[in-house]
Amino acid sequence: MKIALYGLAVNPEFFEEILKLFDLFKEKEIESYVYRPFLEYLQQECGIHPEISGHYENGSDLPDDISYLFSLGGDGTLLKSFIVAKNGSIPIVGINSGRLGFLSDIPRDEIEKALNDIIDGNIIIDERTVLELEIVNKNQSEFQYALNEITVTKLDSSSMINIHTFVNGEFLNTYWADGLIIATPTGSTAYSLSVGGPILTPDSENFVISPIAPHNLTVRPLVVPDHHSITLQIEGRGLHFLTSVDSKSEPIYFSELLKIRKAPFKVKTIRLKDHSFFSTLRNKLMWGVDKRN
Numbered sequence: 001m002k003i004a005l006y007g008l009a010v011n012p013e014f015f016e017e018i019l020k021l022f023d024l025f026k027e028k029e030i031e032s033y034v035y036r037p038f039l040e041y042l043q044q045e046c047g048i049h050p051e052i053s054g055h056y057e058n059g060s061d062l063p064d065d066i067s068y069l070f071s072l073g074g075d076g077t078l079l080k081s082f083i084v085a086k087n088g089s090i091p092i093v094g095i096n097s098g099r100l101g102f103l104s105d106i107p108r109d110e111i112e113k114a115l116n117d118i119i120d121g122n123i124i125i126d127e128r129t130v131l132e133l134e135i136v137n138k139n140q141s142e143f144q145y146a147l148n149e150i151t152v153t154k155l156d157s158s159s160m161i162n163i164h165t166f167v168n169g170e171f172l173n174t175y176w177a178d179g180l181i182i183a184t185p186t187g188s189t190a191y192s193l194s195v196g197g198p199i200l201t202p203d204s205e206n207f208v209i210s211p212i213a214p215h216n217l218t219v220r221p222l223v224v225p226d227h228h229s230i231t232l233q234i235e236g237r238g239l240h241f242l243t244s245v246d247s248k249s250e251p252i253y254f255s256e257l258l259k260i261r262k263a264p265f266k267v268k269t270i271r272l273k274d275h276s277f278f279s280t281l282r283n284k285l286m287w288g289v290d291k292r293n
Contacts, residue, residue: 002032002033003025004062014072033056038072059083082147091270105271105275126269128266129184131149131263147267152244164233169231177215198221233258234254236254
């Protein structure tokens, strides 16, 4: 088996688990290819010099027969890792060295068990919808795909912005707000949730449109089918508004038009059979902790 390993930086207390993971790769004769910046971080900052089969800069550097991509870190790391996963063709294994971890839900004390389950095929592959952003009259780049959400927010001024929103070409609303979030089911437990949006199961075929601090109190998050396209035209003071695609942000001129649709591919993530979405919700959101329930 061949695997790719992706990471950025981890807490020092996670170093022992990284060493253990490479020992398990060696023991089970798994060939590993490490993201070059992460390899340099391990060598220079952590004093870890793993035995590996190679390193890579992007997905095109990886062998065609890579079975899985292991993401070491939190959900933010996993969101970056899918860019090198060859447009979702490589299933991603999220190992959590961070805090919350909805996507990176394999804890450090289950790494060996998880690896054995993966080798034995005792896993579930979830396919997650991805958003695609088109900025009209602007060259496209890797900036265009989001697993969690695409967000527009005010930038140059403390004043709110006007977000003219169209669904399938039909006018929906002009949101007078600090911003607007278009979230996938995966992203429904992220930024959208923090502004009052609903939680969707990963297999829901919907998007959530969630305003950020709207001026009109009657405005609420809206769920639309994911085969609908969403167009945003932004007005406000200054020259730019900020567009964020997951963790990547870029100032955009008010004259630019944003078109958002479902991407032509999905991201595959690995889930252990004893890790259901609902059990993850109960665990991460601490539902039922109150003894009176």
